Amino acid sequence: MKKKAEAPNIDGYVDTHFHVLHSIKMGLSHEEILDAAFNSGMSFGIDIATGPEDFDERLTFAADYPGLFLSVGYYPSWAESIPDFLEETLVAQTRKNDKVVAIGESGLDYHWNYGTPEDQQKLFSRQINVANQLKLPLIVHCRDAQEDLLKVLRHNRAEYRGVIHCFSGDYSFASACVDLGFYISFAGNLTYKNAPELREVLKRIPLQSILMETDAPYLSPEPRRGRTNMPSNVRFTYHAAANLLNIPVQDLTSMVRSNMEELFSLPQS
Ligand SMILES: [Zn+2]
Numbered sequence: 001m002k003k004k005a006e007a008p009n010i011d012g013y014v015d016t017h018f019h020v021l022h023s024i025k026m027g028l029s030h031e032e033i034l035d036a037a038f039n040s041g042m043s044f045g046i047d048i049a050t051g052p053e054d055f056d057e058r059l060t061f062a063a064d065y066p067g068l069f070l071s072v073g074y075y076p077s078w079a080e081s082i083p084d085f086l087e088e089t090l091v092a093q094t095r096k097n098d099k100v101v102a103i104g105e106s107g108l109d110y111h112w113n114y115g116t117p118e119d120q121q122k123l124f125s126r127q128i129n130v131a132n133q134l135k136l137p138l139i140v141h142c143r144d145a146q147e148d149l150l151k152v153l154r155h156n157r158a159e160y161r162g163v164i165h166c167f168s169g170d171y172s173f174a175s176a177c178v179d180l181g182f183y184i185s186f187a188g189n190l191t192y193k194n195a196p197e198l199r200e201v202l203k204r205i206p207l208q209s210i211l212m213e214t215d216a217p218y219l220s221p222e223p224r225r226g227r228t229n230m231p232s233n234v235r236f237t238y239h240a241a242a243n244l245l246n247i248p249v250q251d252l253t254s255m256v257r258s259n260m261e262e263l264f265s266l267p268q269s
Helices: 020-025 030-039 055-062 076-080 086-096 117-134 146-155 171-179 196-204 231-245 249-263
Strands: 013-018 042-047 068-072 100-109 138-143 162-164 182-186 210-212
Touching (some): 013 210, 013 249, 020 030, 030 042, 030 231, 042 249, 076 117, 086 100, 086 117, 100 117, 100 146, 117 146, 138 146, 146 171, 182 196, 231 249
Parallel strands (some): 013 042, 068 100, 138 162
């Protein structure tokens, strides 16, 4: 039997973006997902919200892992019917537990027609305001909406900054986001053959602006492409990125971890 490729453990790596409950729906248990990550060297990870309804369930497994943190927020699809008590809900969830370190994932997705672009911008702006009120960074999703995203972020500044997650644009969009104080987070698509532009972005933006993520259970990096993704697979993306940058993987890991600690005000390791 052919041995499957395994990324070597990396001390102190982080995964800034994954969805544990989505992975559970795909048949994995939260222990399988989180034990694999923390046992292979992960220091910190953030389980990302797509809506408010499953917050209590997410809190129960977060309690068992000191390195696991949470975001709270509304995915762009909520633009189809924006909830009345959005602000109150996010404030209450954040104040309920000190595991909450960010607002999101919010943002704009014009690939899918969720409501109108105006509805999406309204939903996004209201979450920027809550993030500012709670002094938290934002997790931003952007698909086919770069120009409007920059417009919203320039008009309504995210005072505690944030991250453009699963980045997929070109260098000029990345550098506009960096100028606004945002971090650029690279996911498994960095390892895909058809992504030379993304690799160029990685090489050109400052190391101080780089974050890494899986977006698990989606977007498995090579050589796991096509399979259900897990936070522990982010090690393949670290190795690919360190190769491109021509630096030791441990140096990249330390840099990304300290970027994450700074942005999300995590305990310094
Ligand atoms: Zn996501």
